[in-house]
Amino acid sequence: xxxxxxxxGYGAAVALAVAFLALPVLGLLARAPWARLGEHLLAAExxxxxxxxxxxxxxxxxxxxxxxxxxxxxxxxxxxxxRALARALLLLPMVLPPVVGGVAxxxxxxxxxxxxxxxxxxxxxxxxxxxxxxxxxxxYMALPFLVFAVEAGVRAxxxxxxxxxDTLGAGPAFRFRRVTLPLVAPALLAGLITCWARALGEFxxxxxxxxxxxxxxxxxxxxxxxxxxxxxxxxMALSLVLVGLALVLLVLLRRRWLPGVA
Numbered sequence: 001x002x003x004x005x006x007x008x009g010y011g012a013a014v015a016l017a018v019a020f021l022a023l024p025v026l027g028l029l030a031r032a033p034w035a036r037l038g039e040h041l042l043a044a045e046x047x048x049x050x051x052x053x054x055x056x057x058x059x060x061x062x063x064x065x066x067x068x069x070x071x072x073x074x075x076x077x078x079x080x081x082x083r084a085l086a087r088a089l090l091l092l093p094m095v096l097p098p099v100v101g102g103v104a105x106x107x108x109x110x111x112x113x114x115x116x117x118x119x120x121x122x123x124x125x126x127x128x129x130x131x132x133x134x135x136x137x138x139x140y141m142a143l144p145f146l147v148f149a150v151e152a153g154v155r156a157x158x159x160x161x162x163x164x165x166d167t168l169g170a171g172p173a174f175r176f177r178r179v180t181l182p183l184v185a186p187a188l189l190a191g192l193i194t195c196w197a198r199a200l201g202e203f204x205x206x207x208x209x210x211x212x213x214x215x216x217x218x219x220x221x222x223x224x225x226x227x228x229x230x231x232x233x234x235x236m237a238l239s240l241v242l243v244g245l246a247l248v249l250l251v252l253l254r255r256r257w258l259p260g261v262a
Contacts, residue, residue, distance in 0.1 A: 025243065032240055033233040040237035048215055049223040050241065056131060056219060057199040060138035064146045064195050067139075069188070072150035073176070090148075093141045102208025105137055109209075133210035134217050138199035146195040153187025154180065197249045201242060 033040065040046060071090075075083060093101055109116040109127045119125045127133050157180060181188075203221040210217040212226065220238060227235035 028236060028239055028243065032236050036233060037237050037240070040234045041241065043234070045214065045223065046234075046238060046241075049218050049220045049238075052131070052134070052215070052218065053200055053220040056134040057138055057196055057202075059135045060142060060199040061146075061192060061196040063135065063139045064143045064199075065192065068143055068146040068191075068195075069150060072147045073154055073180070075147065076151045076154035090144050094144050098141060098202070098204025099208050101141055102137060102205035105133075105140060105205060105209040109133070109136065128209060129211040129213060129217060131210075131216060134206055134219060137205040137209045138202045141202050141205050142195045142198035145198050146191040149187050149191030149194065150184060153184035153191075156187075157183045193249055193252055197246060200245065 071086070074080075075087060075090075096104075106113065106128060108114050109119075111117060111120045111126060111128070116127055119127070127136065201221055202219075203225065206217070206219060207222055207225075212218045212222045218226075220242060224235050224238045224242070227238060
């Protein structure tokens with residue numbers, strides 16, 4: 001094959017891949033109800049679902065930060081017993097169908113679940129089909145995105161800097177706070193952004209574990225699904241909101257935390 005033919009084939013393959021990614025977005029933009037967009041976006045149900053989505057995804061991201069930061073540092077450290085199992089468990093939300101994740105959460109935190117059963121019997125607390133269930137579902141599905149980003153950042157830290165801190169008498173806590181954490185800050189922020197984006201778009205685990213109760217557990221993705229059955233124009237308008245939020249996140253990732261990427 002001549003170099004010209006190889007370049008032509010390569011260019012065609014790239015163009016096909018870009019078209020494959022662009023066509024769904026173009027379809028949405030072409031069919032969006034632009035004339036009634038404001039009406040759909042300012043509807044009470046839309047604002048309610050958007051507010052719930054923003055609050056629960058922020059709560060899920062905060063929960064993932066508390067759980068994921070120490071886990072990422074531990075995974076990036078020396079090999080220890082149980083690390084392979086922890087990594088496998090962390091990969092599960094990424095490879096399992098989200099509905100299966102919701103079923104697993106229901107069996108763990110439901111009224112007859114491993115944790116939910118005692119909570120309900122002793123304290124009368126029920127987690128499923130509440131806003132707390134939404135946060136748990138989003139946090140469970142989004143945690144790997146934060147952990148793997150932070151782990152990569154920790155692995156990229158020059159060990160000589162940590163050794164220099166040790167020679168100066170810095171303890172583990174001080175070394176992490178003053179040396180490791182500032183160096184992994186870009187990776188941490190990128191992980192937080194992608195974690196929040198994943199939580200914001202979560203659907204399968206949420207509808208299985210939390211249901212779709214208006215004003216209580218009906219997030220924006222659930223509202224899109226329900227609107228698609230009764231009002232396709234509203235579904236397209238809500239989809240535009242999610243696409244717009246995703247584009248904002250991509251700009252933040254590229255321009256602020258990945259400045260070298262075109």
